[in-house]
Amino acid sequence: MSPKPSTDPLAGVAAEPGVPKPDPMLTISDVRRSFGGITAVDVDHLEIPRGLITGLIGPNGAGKTTLFNLLTGFDTPDRGKWTFAGEDLAGVPAHLVARKGMGRTFQLTKALSRMTVMENMQLAATGQSGERFLTALVAPLWRGKEQEITERADELLVRFKLDHMRDEFAGTLSGGQRKLLEMARALMVEPALVMLDEPMAGVNPALTQSLLDHVKGLRDNEGRTVVFVEHDMDVVFDISDWVVCLAQGEVIAEGRPSEIGSNRAVIDAYLGATHSEDPAHRKKRHERRAS
Amino acid sequence: MAADIVFDALRTALGPTAAAYALLAIGLNIHFGFTGLLNFGQAGFMLVGAYGVAITVSTFGGPLWLGVLVGMLAAVVLALILGVPTLRLRADYLAITTIAAAEILRLLVRSTAAEPITGGVFGLRQFGGDFFALNPLPDGRTYFGALAASPNRAWVMLVGWSLVALMTLLVWALIRSPWGRVIRSIREDEDAARSLGKNVFSYKMQSLVLGGVIGSLGGALFALSLQTVQPDTFLPQVTFFAFAILILGGTASTGGPIVGAIIFWFLIGSLQSGLRRFSDADMLPEFFGAQAVGAVTLTFVGVLLMALMIFRPQGILGDKKELQLDVS
Ligand SMILES: Nc1ncnc2c1ncn2[C@@H]1O[C@H](COP(=O)(O)OP(=O)(O)O)[C@@H](O)[C@H]1O
Numbered sequence: 001m002s003p004k005p006s007t008d009p010l011a012g013v014a015a016e017p018g019v020p021k022p023d024p025m026l027t028i029s030d031v032r033r034s035f036g037g038i039t040a041v042d043v044d045h046l047e048i049p050r051g052l053i054t055g056l057i058g059p060n061g062a063g064k065t066t067l068f069n070l071l072t073g074f075d076t077p078d079r080g081k082w083t084f085a086g087e088d089l090a091g092v093p094a095h096l097v098a099r100k101g102m103g104r105t106f107q108l109t110k111a112l113s114r115m116t117v118m119e120n121m122q123l124a125a126t127g128q129s130g131e132r133f134l135t136a137l138v139a140p141l142w143r144g145k146e147q148e149i150t151e152r153a154d155e156l157l158v159r160f161k162l163d164h165m166r167d168e169f170a171g172t173l174s175g176g177q178r179k180l181l182e183m184a185r186a187l188m189v190e191p192a193l194v195m196l197d198e199p200m201a202g203v204n205p206a207l208t209q210s211l212l213d214h215v216k217g218l219r220d221n222e223g224r225t226v227v228f229v230e231h232d233m234d235v236v237f238d239i240s241d242w243v244v245c246l247a248q249g250e251v252i253a254e255g256r257p258s259e260i261g262s263n264r265a266v267i268d269a270y271l272g273a274t275h276s277e278d279p280a281h282r283k284k285r286h287e288r289r290a291s
Numbered sequence: 292m293a294a295d296i297v298f299d300a301l302r303t304a305l306g307p308t309a310a311a312y313a314l315l316a317i318g319l320n321i322h323f324g325f326t327g328l329l330n331f332g333q334a335g336f337m338l339v340g341a342y343g344v345a346i347t348v349s350t351f352g353g354p355l356w357l358g359v360l361v362g363m364l365a366a367v368v369l370a371l372i373l374g375v376p377t378l379r380l381r382a383d384y385l386a387i388t389t390i391a392a393a394e395i396l397r398l399l400v401r402s403t404a405a406e407p408i409t410g411g412v413f414g415l416r417q418f419g420g421d422f423f424a425l426n427p428l429p430d431g432r433t434y435f436g437a438l439a440a441s442p443n444r445a446w447v448m449l450v451g452w453s454l455v456a457l458m459t460l461l462v463w464a465l466i467r468s469p470w471g472r473v474i475r476s477i478r479e480d481e482d483a484a485r486s487l488g489k490n491v492f493s494y495k496m497q498s499l500v501l502g503g504v505i506g507s508l509g510g511a512l513f514a515l516s517l518q519t520v521q522p523d524t525f526l527p528q529v530t531f532f533a534f535a536i537l538i539l540g541g542t543a544s545t546g547g548p549i550v551g552a553i554i555f556w557f558l559i560g561s562l563q564s565g566l567r568r569f570s571d572a573d574m575l576p577e578f579f580g581a582q583a584v585g586a587v588t589l590t591f592v593g594v595l596l597m598a599l600m601i602f603r604p605q606g607i608l609g610d611k612k613e614l615q616l617d618v619s
Pocket residue numbers: 035038039040058059060061062063064065066067
């Protein structure tokens with residue numbers, strides 16, 4: 001897989017909602033989901049470029065998490081279609097979506113508390129025949145694969161600086177470490193597309209930078225496509241190749257980070273939402289700049 | 292008298308009933324301890340195992356092995372019927388469905404309409420012939436020393452506890468395997484398991500079937516040891532006792548059901564023996580008749596569970612550290 005090309009792969013793509021892209025990994029058409037009276041997601045058309053980092057922004061309640069849930073099979077839309085790597089994925093159950101290469105993390109981390117960090121990692125590996133009932137009873141049939149999996153997991157744990165917690169229950173990890181574990185675990189599945197729902201939220205500022213480096217690494221070193229939700233605009237503009245802004249379920253703007261920062265619709269959408277500009281947030285941002 | 296009570300209690304603790312309950316609890320451990328499934332109808336799985344043997348042998352004159360097989364197959368079918376509609380829903384749906392299904396089964400086998408096959412309220416008897424014919428233990432003496440088991444009782448004990456050991460080994464092998472890892476991940480957070488490509492529904496179904504079949508073996512053992520089945524043996528309190536055993540021994544610990552069953556039945560055995568002996572010696576108040584034993588037993592189990600929750604919530608073999616982790 002190639003590292004990030006120096007020329008802009010999105011050159012010539014206009015910064016307007018629903019604009020087609022040269023090499024989309026994920027194409028979403030007319031996806032709609034409402035809960036009772038409110039429309040949580042109503043996306044006419046959206047393409048996610050392959051091999052790049054797309055930042056998904058929008059005020060609280062904009063429908064970002066719901067969109068993730070729909071695309072990954074955790075929720076069912078009222079209507080709509082989407083294709084992932086050319087394959088129609090609407091209606092495919094979550095576990096099959098994951099196996100097809102669409103990995104995700106959750107806004108509220110889902111560490112498997114009463115399993116060790118290593119078990120969390122091993123679980124995520126694919127192709128372990130010992131997960132079948134009858135094969136499970138004959139250890140020699142799966143030991144070799146297990147060793148292979150464990151080695152790969154150990155490498156990832158070192159990369160995510162979790163190796164010292166390897167044999168601890170995941171429930172003993174700090175919030176930030178759980179986010180790291182969840183990301184590392186998602187990578188065990190070898191996803192072509194990784195969807196990260198607020199990977200930086202609640203993470204100790206000392207860890208944010210390394211998390212950011214990991215996200216960039218997914219693109220630069222492994223050629224994966226990344227979509228991530230984040231509220232901190234500095235972070236979004238720092239690492240995204242492309243930014244999509246959702247408000248009240250609709251894509252109200254998309255473009256390069258430089259274009260989004262000055263976009264009228266985006267500013268308006270955020271004006272009512274104090275979330276991204278509350279003092280605590282500013283302070284945190286300030287601290288990171290200083291470091 | 293104290294020594295007599297202890298021996299009585301030991302006889303109960305190591306007897307066939309304790310082994311049968313250990314099997315029920317092993318099944319529940321797979322469901323609840325490892326997968327996080329709330330099966331409140333283990334009595335139903337026990338019932339199909341017991342009636343599988345009884346009906347096949349007593350009503351239709353079939354061989355014993357076929358009866359056991361029928362019981363196990365019935366448990367598979369019951370698990371599928373319970374699981375297919377509920378395992379995709381929230382956990383409580385399974386709980387409600389299982390407790391209802393177990394009661395429906397009990398009322399069904401005791402109904403007049405079913406009497407030609409199940410014997411109705413009177414139940415069935417005389418289906419243990421094949422089983423006791425296999426007994427290699429010579430007649431005319433007692434076994435296990437102070438436990439003074441008759442050859443037949445000793446034979447049921449041997450088979451029962453061997454079965455318990457075998458099933459414990461099976462659970463141990465499964466839980467440490469990658470299969471068991473998926474099962475435990477579902478207990479922790481099934482959405483996480485899904486996001487990692489695991490077919491959660493299929494694993495829950497496998498767990499429900501496996502634990503149910505082990506429960507049905509407990510039922511078959513129970514029926515063979517008593518050489519009779521009666522519908523009202525399979526009251527919801529059977530499931531309640533099996534849960535008490537599981538929690539006492541230590542939920543999600545492989546050896547928990549064995550330890551739990553032995554201690555539980557030791558306590559019940561001493562309680563009942565004590566009551567009986569005191570009553571025989573006219574040392575109990577008048578109103579404390581024989582009917583009171585059941586009520587006292589139930590009360591005792593309730594108090595035992597409360598004490599456990601206060602003093603040792605993880606059970607005897609459970610992991611305290613594991614229990615203290617927040618599982619949100
Ligand atoms: N399961 C649900 N039931 C009812 N309403 C929901 C549910 N999930 C999300 N919503 C609503 O949908 C809207 C979008 O929510 P969400 O996708 O979580 O937003 P975001 O992740 O952008 O903050 C919100 O108004 C939220 O209250």
